[in-house]
Amino acid sequence: AGFLGAREARCLCELTGLDEGTLPPISACVQEGQAILVQAVKDPIGDKGARLSANVTIPGRLLVLVPNQSGVALSRRIEDEAERERLTALVEEMVERFNPMGVTGEPAGFIVRTAAIGATSEDIAADARQLAEEWRKVRETERKSNAPCVVFHDLDPVSKTLRDCVSAETARVLIDDADAFGEAQRYCRRAMPEMLDRVQLFNGPGDLFALYDVDGEIEAALEPRAELPSGGWITIETTEALTAIDVNSGRYTAATGLEETSVKINLEAVHEIVYQLRLRGTGGLIVIDFIHLNDPANIEKVLTALNEGFAKDRVPTQISGMSEFGLVEMTRKRVREPLDKLLTEPAYANGRPRRKTCATVANDLLRKIAREAQAAPGRPLLARASAEVVDWLERGNPYLVERLLRRVAAEVKIVGEPAFSRERIDVGVVQ
Known part of the structure; x- marks a missing residue:
């Protein structure tokens, strides 16, 4: 199930004479029982189902094909004006020189992606032809199928x-x-x-996640507090309405005074906030409580750093100015469930608000088995976890264990321990 709003269904509307900014009633766009081609543009989040759109797009490496529309748009992250003009001219020339949609005669618009910077006309044309072929397959599958059915899968x-x-x-x-x-x-x-x-x-040698401390970063991203280099920290708390971020200086004090202390901690916080919001997949309304600054030049320095930090973020972000209380409001588009919702679930014991899911703990266990197998090649291993985690693995997802055993080439025995808590795991060499 999904939600199709009037804005995303407007292209199906048969009414004429509407202003560009006027949305038609949804009943003028679709009728009950009608078969239409839609695309899921946002994953289900919480209780909200997937968001759907009748404005179908097919993404490629350099371009995004927008069937049944015309014109060329460019990624906002292509900032060089000369390059924007060059790419626009290349795509427009390609469309004029040959119809990438072939004999179908359908109009086609294109969005130029950031990866197209520096691309040649041959690169652009090749990507357009591949996208047109994908669209032809979609149309063919649609023609031969009965709704509801899937007519296009994105890449693995x-x-x-x-x-x-x-x-x-x-x-x-x-x-x-x-x-x-x-x-x-x-x-x-x-x-x-x-x-x-x-x-x-x-x-190898070693485990890839351990080499780059991926597990450690994921664990830290599930905690509300993130440390700053000078001894301060930020606290990130998410509610249904918004995400609040509080910046704290700790015991750090700059030799030059309170204002310089605040500037330094705030700039460190900006770097960590950008990193944490992207890592955690945080979206929606976000309010940041920076340490108070008196000098307008310092306020501008912090806001500039915040804008520059999110400039390369693939997720659209809008940032307001700083209020007299040191608060900055920003919005970041929700494109998927945040990391904590993907890896944890509400807890019902021990006073903890959330706990890891069986799937998360099972993957922790498999990675630990792989690390131990590399550390002791050829030695038999005993892996222990809670009974519910082992049941999730062996009954529900046995292919994960089979794939691991092919990789490590070692004898591994996985045992469910009724006395183990959900998140407790233990792996060791059998003596």
């Missing part, structure tokens, strides 16, 4: 990450799973051959 998670997050500035991409590495190589050969040598299979 590995390929989608490469498409959306990797740029020419990326030095390398490390993958510690052979199957995922194979998927990445296939995508690179097809869509981004220049990255083929930079996508590498990680074979």
Whole structure:
């Protein structure tokens, strides 16, 4: 189930003469029982179902195809005006020179992605042709199918990450799973051959997550408090209405006085706030309580740092000025469930507001088994966890254990312990 609002269904409306800013009633756009082509544009969040749109788009590496529309739009993150003009001219020339939609005659608009910076006309045309072929397949599947049905799947998670997050500035991409590495190589050969040598299979030594302290960063992101370099900290609390962030200086005091102390801590807080909000996937209304500043130049310095910090964020963000009380309001678009909702659930004991899900603990256990197997190659291992976590693994998701056993090439026995709490795990070598 999903929600289709009038704004996202307007392209289906048969009414004419409406102003651009006037939304038609939803009944003028769709009728009960009508089969229409829609796209999920936002995942379900909480009690809200997926948000749907009749304005379908097909994303590619360099371009996004917008069927049944015309014109060229560019990513707001392409800031160089000369490059914007060059890319606009390239795409417009391509559309004029040949119809990427082929014999269908359908109009097509394009959004130029940030990855297109520096791309040649051949690169642009190749991406457009591939997108047009994807759209042809969608139309063909739609014609042959009965609603409701799925007519288009986006890329697998590995390929989608490469498409959306990797740029020419990326030095390398490390993958510690052979199957995922194979998927990445296939995508690179097809869509981004220049990255083929930079996508590498990680074979150790050590564990990839441990090497870059990924587990530690995830654990820290589930806590409300994040430390700052000078001894201060920020506290992040999320409610249904908003996310509140409080900046604290701790015991740090700059030799030059209180104002300089406040500036230094606030600038450190800006860096950590940008990092934490992106890592945690926090969206919606956010209110930041900075340490009070008197000098307008210092206030501007903090606001500039905050805007620059979010400038490269792929998620749209709007930031207000600072109030006389040191409060900054900002909004960040909700595009997915936040990290804590993905990895934890409401707790019902021990006074804790949330606890890790069985899936989260099971993955913690599997990673710990992999680390222990690397540390003691060929030795048999005994892994223990709560009975409910082991049941989730062995009955509900046995393929995860099978894949792990193929990777570690070791004898592993996983035992459910009724006395273990949900989050307790233990892995050791069998003596």
